[in-house]
Amino acid sequence: MSKKTLTFLLMDAPFEQARVTTAFRLIEDALEKGHDVNVFTYEGGVSLSFTEQKPHPNAVHGRSVVEEEHPLPKDWIAFIQEKAKEKGCNFNWINCGLCLDERGVNDAIVGCERGGPADFLVWAKNSTSTLVIGTK
Amino acid sequence: MKALQIIQSAYRCTVEEQDDPVVWFAQVLQNNGGEIDILLKGNAVNYVIAGQDSSGLKFGKWQQNQPAKLDLDLTDCLKNGLGIYIISEDAQDRGIPTDKIIAGIKTVSRKELPALFEEYEQVWHW
Secondary structure, rough: OOOOOOEEEEEEOOOHHHHHHHHHHHEEEEEEEEEEEEEEEHHHHHHHHHOOOOOOEEEEEEEHHHHHOOHHHHHHHHHHHHHHHOOOOOOOEEEEHHHHHHOOOOOOOOEEEEEEEHHHHHHHHHEEEEEEOOOO | OEEEEOOOOOOOOOOOOOOOHHHHHHHHHHHOEEEEEEEEEEHHHHHHOOOOOOOOEEOOOOEOOOOHHHHHHHHHHHHHOOOOEEEEHHHHHHOHHHHHHHOOOOEEEEHHHEEEHHOOOEEEEE
């Protein structure tokens, strides 16, 4: 199979919709198959890479913070970055800069850059396919 | 690249850009060399009614001074070369009078959508 470049646009904030989890699964599957992936986040999606996300214990379940192993999207991104390196794939991530400013979440994990819609347009023009996963 | 933006969620997140975020995004893409058109469906067809007014939001001493003006945003889009379509059945279902629709808006029926989509390299459903 020839290498493809896929671009995704994500809009949902962390945790609030299953669309984010589904998108991450699609992204990982694309990398697993050896394709390059670009991700542009817009609106609430810019918080996915925010470094200050923190896990917490779950008193209802009677689990400590360690036992709970609370999933954090910023960690998912880091794991996907690692996978991309292992697979020899390009994995690029750009957050909408204005959306970052509005939400005060500029402090993104390493590898997640600041940009704007024009970056997304360039990616879309040069990708095999582009999937916008809007929010509702 | 010619791309069609389909907008369905209406008046969502309008306090963020004080605009519809996808309409805003489409304008940025157009200004950066994209060939962008917009298709409004569902409740979003309401954006094409001229003279709508969403002002008046206030909390305590704070008052929103730049409320979203979707009709004016769409008028700007038209001036900048974006084509704007609405689905005729969705407009009829909502009782939108044709004489209230902004000049320059194009109407398509649901059965005409496949042919419309064929005109674009990419179709993005927001």
